[in-house]
Amino acid sequence: MKVLLVNGSPHKQGCTNRALEEVASALDAEGIETQIFWIGAKPVGGCVACGGCATRGACVFNDSVNECRALAAGADGFVFGGPVHYAHAAGSLLGFMDRLFYSNGRADQPNAFRLKPAAAVVSARRGGTTAALDDIQKFFTISEMPIVASRYWNQVHGNTPSEVEQDAEGLWTMRQLGRNMAWMLKCLQAGKDAGVVPPEAEMGQRTNFIR
Template identity: 75%
Template sequence: MKVLLVNGSPHKNGCTNRALEEVARSLEAEGIEAELFWIGAKPVGGCVACQACRSTGTCVFNDSVNQARAKLAEADGFVFGAPVHYAHAASSLLGFMDRLFYADGKGGTQSNLRFKPAAAVLSARRAGTTAAFEDINKFFTIAQMPIVSSRYWNNVHGNSAEEVEQDAEGLWTMRQLGRNMAWMLKCIEAGRAAGIALPAQEPSEMTNFVR
């Protein structure tokens, strides 16, 4: 089993990465492969709703989104991490997730995301993490992805990776998150081995309220 951990910070080896590393160590201690994926330092724009991905399977903007999408099928779980900017998750990660989830069908029948556990991880100098936590979790709930929790909200505090080392509670939360993710993956695997099928899918219904 494998978990893809996405670093949505413009700093490859900053606070967000340090938090994700702690999750990865717990996963590996439980026998789960962990791969860290950095979206890069360049700004990542959001979806423009051109719907080209519906026919091509890839986003028309060929950047880290398509690189990550190529990894979705081989992953059994996901962790998306970001720093907090103005009390929301970094806009590059949100743009990245907009396009990644849209190109993957938002959890539809052909999705490589649906029914795979996911978790959000946030880093901040001081505040705004709980609001940013909601930003990321909403992607999971529209894509039929079980959300993995820890024993506190999944955040660390510090202005550098070295300062995050001093956040004992934050790193403790990351370790428990890794163990909880491993447990959920093993439960899903046990269910699959026991013949428990995925939930049936109805054709989608789309309505709006402007008449």
């Protein structure tokens, strides 16, 4: 089993990465393979609703989004992490996730996210963490992904990785998140081994409020 941890910070070795490393250490201790994927430092724009992914099976902008999409297909669980900017999740992370999840809908390709456990992690100097967590988790709920919780909100505080090291409760929360993720993955695998069949994906009708 493998968990892909996505670092949505412009700083590869910053506070968000330190939080993800703590989650990864707990997963590794439970025998779960981990990989941290950094989205990069360049600005990442959101989806432009061109519809190209419906025929290509990937985003038309060939950047870190498609790199992550290829890795996501082989992952069993996910942790998406990012910093708090202006009391919400960093814009580059949200733009990245817009395109990553929107380009995941081709009927002739396996869904990289459906029914796979996911968790959100955020880092902040002080405030805005719960709003940022809500930003990220909405991607999971629309994608039928079970959300993994910890013993507190999944947040760390500090301006630098060394300050995050002083956030003992935040790192404790990260470790428990990793253990809870490992437990859920093992339970899902036990269900598969016992012959439990995933729920059918109904092809429903999409509407808006005027039709």
